[in-house]
Every structure is written in structure tokens, then in C-alpha cells.
Amino acid sequence: MRVYLEAARMSYRCYRTYGAATLAGLATNGFFGLLRSSVFIAFYEGRPIAEGYTLDDALTYVWLTQGMIMPLFLWGWLEIADTIRSGSIASDLAKPLDYFGFWLGRDLGRAAYHILYRWLPTILIGLIFFGIGLPGSALAWLAFALSFLLAIVLSFCLRFMINVVGFWTTDVRGIMGMVLLFVNFLTGFLVPLEFFPPALRAIVTELPFAAMISIPNKIFLEQAQGRDLLLLLGRQLFWVVVFVGAAWLLLRSATRKLVVQGG
Amino acid sequence: MPLVHVEHLQKRFRVAERGGGPLGALRRVISREGRGVREVAAVEDISFAIGRGEMVAYVGPNGAGKSTTIKMLTGILVPSGGSVVVDGLIPWRQRTMLAARIGVVFGQRTQLWWDLPLIESLRLLRHIYKVPEGRYREKLARLTDLLDLGPFLDRPVRQLSLGQRMRGDLAASLLHDPKILYLDEPTIGLDVVAKERIRTFLLDLNRREGVTVLLTTHDMADISRLCERMLIIDHGKLLYDGGVGAIAERYGGERRLVVDLAEDVAAPAVPGARLERREGTRLWLSFRREEIGAPALIAALTARYAIRDLTLEEPDIEAVVRRIYEEGLP
Structure with a gap:
């Protein structure tokens, strides 16, 4: 267990060495947050509420999801695939380590950095310039924290599996690109899933992608209480269990017929 | 085991x-x-x-x-x-x-x-x-x-x-x-x-x-x-x-003795060694360990000629390995 904590700590410190990148990233997130906010402000012109979202809800949703971009890192994470391409994965595999746990630890350390230095500032920008609403009780914050953590683990599993495909083909960029195209819509990142046409919405809320952004977002907006809240968290937990299992199986068959690059 | x-x-x-x-x-x-x-x-x-x-x-x-x-x-x-x-x-x-x-x-x-x-x-x-x-x-x-x-x-x-x-x-x-x-x-x-x-x-x-x-x-x-x-x-x-x-030793590796003679000799020859090269008074003699030992060779040389200097070169592994890569085992 200790080794995974250490891996998390070191990964956190690695990301901390690139402060300038963080600043540039924040500026980009802020710019697109502004853009998305403007679209919603225009949309809500003369319309007090849409699909259960007030303008304030929509703005909160915009800044929350902007902040979640880096902690979830759904857009193009290829760290493992890169070690397969370069062959440096050989050193990791020649160690008495649980490979999945090792990378999960590293990713949680990275996510901790991105929560502190990307999510928090983005929320603050939303709070200061758009007066977005925050969860009103300690319990609501706790529920959101748990939901956020589950979403991060889930996103890690998805990224892990895409990267591990690199054992079979050294070019995972294409697959990553395709999956992310879906991710933008199906997670509820571009538009809340509630805005989808009812038939489509009924399907997408059942998919695991909804558990990555849509559910934490609903919990942040306190759209679900009591039993409903527990159901949402339970749904996330269910997908985490399924995804961890799938990632583990994929890794097992990958290491069985391993091709390490380089002679 | x-x-x-x-x-x-x-x-x-x-x-x-x-x-x-x-x-x-x-x-x-x-x-x-x-x-x-x-x-x-x-x-x-x-x-x-x-x-x-x-x-x-x-x-x-x-x-x-x-x-x-x-x-x-x-x-x-x-x-x-x-x-x-x-x-x-x-x-x-x-x-x-x-x-x-x-x-x-x-x-x-x-x-x-x-x-x-x-x-x-x-x-x-x-x-x-x-x-x-x-x-x-x-x-x-x-x-x-x-x-x-x-x-x-x-x-x-x-x-x-x-x-x-x-x-x-x-x-x-x-x-x-x-x-x-x-x-x-x-x-x-x-x-x-x-x-x-x-x-x-x-x-x-x-x-x-x-x-x-x-x-x-x-x-x-x-x-x-x-x-x-x-x-x-x-x-x-x-x-x-x-x-x-x-x-x-085994694959073409001959030892080599580089000899500086004190004076020019018309046709230098030592039994057990092969004259590989010659430049003025300097001779390159190659020999196999199993045919003649270095001391015996040197003794034979000094008995025949006046010698100014001697260097013994061990076989070069790199050359042998290069040859094996290029030609396979002899």
C-alpha cells in the first residue's frame, strides 16, 4: 500500500515542477469557460428555466466542468502508451509491483495536483466573475468529493485501457481520438445530458460515461437528495467495479503476450 | 544447479x-x-x-x-x-x-x-x-x-x-x-x-x-x-x-611480437613464428601459443640478432569478434 502512496506523492511532485504549464492551462480553461458561459447567457435570454436548469445552474455547470477537465484528464492522456512506445515500460514490469495499482496511484497523485491547481482556481474564477453556486452543506460537499473521486478512478480506468491497447498496436492516438469524440458528448461535458432529446437521454444516462461528469455535476448542483443521491453514487461505484475488472483483465491478456518495443 | x-x-x-x-x-x-x-x-x-x-x-x-x-x-x-x-x-x-x-x-x-x-x-x-x-x-x-x-x-x-x-x-x-x-x-x-x-x-x-x-x-x-x-x-x-x-586464441587469434633490431638483417627468420610485416629494422612476428612460447621465441631471437626493443601484443578480441560477426565461426 505504501508504495502506491509514494507513487502518488511523487507523481504530484512531478506535476508541480511545471508551474508555467499550469498557468497557461488555467488561462485556456478560463477563456473557454467564458465562451461557454456566454453561449448559455444568450440561450437563457427571456427563458427562466430549461430542463430543470436555471441560468445560475448552467453557469455553475460550465465552471465545474471546465475545472474537471484536468483532474479527469479525459482529453489525450498517453503516459503509459508512451512508455510502451519507448520501451521504458520494461523497467516497470521488471519490478515486484501491481502495475495497475502503481499507475492508479500515480494518476491519483496527478489528479490531486490538478484538483488543487486547476479545479480550485477555475471554481474560484466562476465564483468571482459569475457568482456560481456552491454546495450548501458539509454533507453535500462530502457527497461531491466522493463522486469526484469515483469519476476520476473511472476516467483512469478508461484511459488505462486505451493506453494498454498499445501492447497490441503502437498507435493508440487514433483510438484515443475516437473515444474522446464520444466522451465529449456522452459524459455530459459539452451540454448537460438533461438537454438531450428524451429518447437519447434515456440511453446515455445508462452509460458509464455519465458517471464521469454528469453525475458529479448533478451532485454538485444538489439536484439529488437522500435515496436519489445514494443511487447516483451507487451507479458510479457499480461502473468503477466493472471498469477496474475490465482494465485488470485487459492488462492480464496484454502482459501475457507482451511485446516490448526496442531491441 | x-x-x-x-x-x-x-x-x-x-x-x-x-x-x-x-x-x-x-x-x-x-x-x-x-x-x-x-x-x-x-x-x-x-x-x-x-x-x-x-x-x-x-x-x-x-x-x-x-x-x-x-x-x-x-x-x-x-x-x-x-x-x-x-x-x-x-x-x-x-x-x-x-x-x-x-x-x-x-x-x-x-x-x-x-x-x-x-x-x-x-x-x-x-x-x-x-x-x-x-x-x-x-x-x-x-x-x-x-x-x-x-x-x-x-x-x-x-x-x-x-x-x-x-x-x-x-x-x-x-x-x-x-x-x-x-x-x-x-x-x-x-x-x-x-x-x-x-x-x-x-x-x-x-x-x-x-x-x-x-x-x-x-x-x-x-x-x-x-x-x-x-x-x-x-x-x-x-x-x-x-x-x-x-x-x-582459438579463432585466428595469434599473438604478436614487435621487434626493433639494432641493425638491418637481410632475411630474418625464427622457427615457430611467421614474419607478418617489416619496416626497416622493425619486424612484426606472429606466433601461436601452442607452437612456441613467448620466452622461447625471445630467446631464439636474441641468440640470432642484436635487439634494441621488444613488445608483446596479445590477440585482439575486437578483431576476432568482428570477424565472427562478418563471416561466422571459422
């Missing part, structure tokens, strides 16, 4: 012909066959055994199958045929268990965390290998001393020179007291001083702590300085397994 036992080892890779674009990649993932699949044998048929405490060179031209063999010995690659047993374990089945008993250095890559101080990587390794705190401190102090890590333990790895990084990688591979150390080109790209430092360290490690070492390298000086035995492979097959000194 030897520590490493390899029998008729074989590794074939299936290389898929590449189809274009992201859809091509997806197709290759989904369908096993893809389009045209070629089989390439990286290791064809290799057998050898390494005993405890040996220091063996594993030599061959680029693409001969050296790294592939090492990856199979560590359990990273699954063999296509044959068997491997390392310290009683089957590497690819018991990879994690074996991992605690071996150390690996891939000279061209580092296992250290690029952005963090060296000491951080070492500390993580202590947790990976579950080295007790006291033992770790002792070991770290010793390695710091022997490899002179002190000046750069706290510097980010990306700022280290290649020689420093390699020393860091060596320390990283030894923290958990492995029984076997696999070194894949540990001196590549290093300057003479840095190379010598690493060689001295390895010799000491092998002599004093009895660590078994399997070393791949292209540097013949590494081999003659460190190893008594060498394995030469090419095209995935074992060409030679025997003494480092013996190889030159």
Missing part, C-alpha cells in the same frame, strides 16, 4: 503490415489477423547456463537478439519456445516473485524519475522492494560511497550527466540486493573515465558480494576487463560460449 538455465530458447514476433489511419489501428486491434502478418525470429535457438557468481558477457551485433533474451530472462517477454529457469523460477509465470531477486539496468533508458531528485527514485524503490529502513540506509550509504552519488543525490535526474545518471541507475538496481544483475549496455555513450569507474564498481560488486552479472555490450574493453566468459550470438543463435581469452 546453475542460477540461470536456458534451453532451446526461441522468440518469434508477429509483425503486422501497417494499414493507414486510426481505423487501420482499430482493425488491427479487433481482428487478430489484420492484413499480411510476417513472422520475425528475434531468438532462434539459444541454450546456456550461468552459475552463481559468474560474470558473463552477452555479445552480438545490433539486432542479434540480446535484449530480447534479457527480456525473456526477466519475464517481461514470453518465449515462443524452449525453457528458461532463473533461480528456480519460470520468469514469465513468476515475474513478480522473480523481480525481487533480480536487478536490471537498460543503459539506453532510465528507470529514474526524470523530473525529481535522484534520491526520490531511490526512496520509491525502497518501498517497491520493501527494503527495511535500516537496511536501506546502510545500502544507500554504501552505494553513495562506491558510486560517488553524494554530489547529485538531490539534483533532478534530467540535470545529471549521462555518467551520473548511469551511476544512479546502477544504484537503483542494487538497493534490494539482487542475486542477478542484468546490464544492457551499461557503458554506452560514456567517456573513458566514466566507463572505467563503472567497470571498477562492477568488478568489486562481483568479487566482494558475489552478485552474478550478465552483461551486454558493444565495448570489447568492458568484456576483457570484466568477464572471463562470453556468449556470442547472431541472428538469434548462439555462436560461441567459452572463455574470453580463449576465443582469440
Whole structure:
């Protein structure tokens, strides 16, 4: 267990060495947050509420999801695939380590950095310039924290599996690109899933992608209480269990017929 | 029972012909066959055994199958045929268990965390290998001393020179007291001083702590300085397994005596030696150990001619190995 904590700590410190990148990233997130906010402000012109979202809800949703971009890192994470391409994965595999746990630890350390230095500032920008609403009780914050953590683990599993495909083909960029195209819509990142046409919405809320952004977002907006809240968290937990299992199986068959690059 | 036992080892890779674009990649993932699949044998048929405490060179031209063999010995690659047993374990089945008993250095890559101080990587390794705190401190102090890590333990790895990084990688591979150390080109790209430092360290490690070492390298000086035995492979097959000194002896390796005569001699000749070259009063005589010993040759020479100076040259391993690569075994 200790080794995974250490891996998390070191990964956190690695990301901390690139402060300038963080600043540039924040500026980009802020710019697109502004853009998305403007679209919603225009949309809500003369319309007090849409699909259960007030303008304030929509703005909160915009800044929350902007902040979640880096902690979830759904857009193009290829760290493992890169070690397969370069062959440096050989050193990791020649160690008495649980490979999945090792990378999960590293990713949680990275996510901790991105929560502190990307999510928090983005929320603050939303709070200061758009007066977005925050969860009103300690319990609501706790529920959101748990939901956020589950979403991060889930996103890690998805990224892990895409990267591990690199054992079979050294070019995972294409697959990553395709999956992310879906991710933008199906997670509820571009538009809340509630805005989808009812038939489509009924399907997408059942998919695991909804558990990555849509559910934490609903919990942040306190759209679900009591039993409903527990159901949402339970749904996330269910997908985490399924995804961890799938990632583990994929890794097992990958290491069985391993091709390490380089002679 | 030897520590490493390899029998008729074989590794074939299936290389898929590449189809274009992201859809091509997806197709290759989904369908096993893809389009045209070629089989390439990286290791064809290799057998050898390494005993405890040996220091063996594993030599061959680029693409001969050296790294592939090492990856199979560590359990990273699954063999296509044959068997491997390392310290009683089957590497690819018991990879994690074996991992605690071996150390690996891939000279061209580092296992250290690029952005963090060296000491951080070492500390993580202590947790990976579950080295007790006291033992770790002792070991770290010793390695710091022997490899002179002190000046750069706290510097980010990306700022280290290649020689420093390699020393860091060596320390990283030894923290958990492995029984076997696999070194894949540990001196590549290093300057003479840095190379010598690493060689001295390895010799000491092998002599004093009895660590078994399997070393791949292209540097013949590494081999003659460190190893008594060498394995030469090419095209995935074992060409030679025997003494480092013996190889030159056996395959065209003649010793050479360079003689400066005090005066010009019309047709110098010594029984048992062949006149290879001649420039004025300087003669190059080559001879085989089994035909005539160096003292006998020198005695015969001094009996016949007035001699100003003598140099004895041992056979050049590099030349022999180059010839083996180019022409196969004579």
C-alpha cells in the first residue's frame, strides 16, 4: 500500500515542477469557460428555466466542468502508451509491483495536483466573475468529493485501457481520438445530458460515461437528495467495479503476450 | 544447479503490415489477423547456463537478439519456445516473485524519475522492494560511497550527466540486493573515465558480494576487463560460449611480437613464428601459443640478432569478434 502512496506523492511532485504549464492551462480553461458561459447567457435570454436548469445552474455547470477537465484528464492522456512506445515500460514490469495499482496511484497523485491547481482556481474564477453556486452543506460537499473521486478512478480506468491497447498496436492516438469524440458528448461535458432529446437521454444516462461528469455535476448542483443521491453514487461505484475488472483483465491478456518495443 | 538455465530458447514476433489511419489501428486491434502478418525470429535457438557468481558477457551485433533474451530472462517477454529457469523460477509465470531477486539496468533508458531528485527514485524503490529502513540506509550509504552519488543525490535526474545518471541507475538496481544483475549496455555513450569507474564498481560488486552479472555490450574493453566468459550470438543463435581469452586464441587469434633490431638483417627468420610485416629494422612476428612460447621465441631471437626493443601484443578480441560477426565461426 505504501508504495502506491509514494507513487502518488511523487507523481504530484512531478506535476508541480511545471508551474508555467499550469498557468497557461488555467488561462485556456478560463477563456473557454467564458465562451461557454456566454453561449448559455444568450440561450437563457427571456427563458427562466430549461430542463430543470436555471441560468445560475448552467453557469455553475460550465465552471465545474471546465475545472474537471484536468483532474479527469479525459482529453489525450498517453503516459503509459508512451512508455510502451519507448520501451521504458520494461523497467516497470521488471519490478515486484501491481502495475495497475502503481499507475492508479500515480494518476491519483496527478489528479490531486490538478484538483488543487486547476479545479480550485477555475471554481474560484466562476465564483468571482459569475457568482456560481456552491454546495450548501458539509454533507453535500462530502457527497461531491466522493463522486469526484469515483469519476476520476473511472476516467483512469478508461484511459488505462486505451493506453494498454498499445501492447497490441503502437498507435493508440487514433483510438484515443475516437473515444474522446464520444466522451465529449456522452459524459455530459459539452451540454448537460438533461438537454438531450428524451429518447437519447434515456440511453446515455445508462452509460458509464455519465458517471464521469454528469453525475458529479448533478451532485454538485444538489439536484439529488437522500435515496436519489445514494443511487447516483451507487451507479458510479457499480461502473468503477466493472471498469477496474475490465482494465485488470485487459492488462492480464496484454502482459501475457507482451511485446516490448526496442531491441 | 546453475542460477540461470536456458534451453532451446526461441522468440518469434508477429509483425503486422501497417494499414493507414486510426481505423487501420482499430482493425488491427479487433481482428487478430489484420492484413499480411510476417513472422520475425528475434531468438532462434539459444541454450546456456550461468552459475552463481559468474560474470558473463552477452555479445552480438545490433539486432542479434540480446535484449530480447534479457527480456525473456526477466519475464517481461514470453518465449515462443524452449525453457528458461532463473533461480528456480519460470520468469514469465513468476515475474513478480522473480523481480525481487533480480536487478536490471537498460543503459539506453532510465528507470529514474526524470523530473525529481535522484534520491526520490531511490526512496520509491525502497518501498517497491520493501527494503527495511535500516537496511536501506546502510545500502544507500554504501552505494553513495562506491558510486560517488553524494554530489547529485538531490539534483533532478534530467540535470545529471549521462555518467551520473548511469551511476544512479546502477544504484537503483542494487538497493534490494539482487542475486542477478542484468546490464544492457551499461557503458554506452560514456567517456573513458566514466566507463572505467563503472567497470571498477562492477568488478568489486562481483568479487566482494558475489552478485552474478550478465552483461551486454558493444565495448570489447568492458568484456576483457570484466568477464572471463562470453556468449556470442547472431541472428538469434548462439555462436560461441567459452572463455574470453580463449576465443582469440582459438579463432585466428595469434599473438604478436614487435621487434626493433639494432641493425638491418637481410632475411630474418625464427622457427615457430611467421614474419607478418617489416619496416626497416622493425619486424612484426606472429606466433601461436601452442607452437612456441613467448620466452622461447625471445630467446631464439636474441641468440640470432642484436635487439634494441621488444613488445608483446596479445590477440585482439575486437578483431576476432568482428570477424565472427562478418563471416561466422571459422
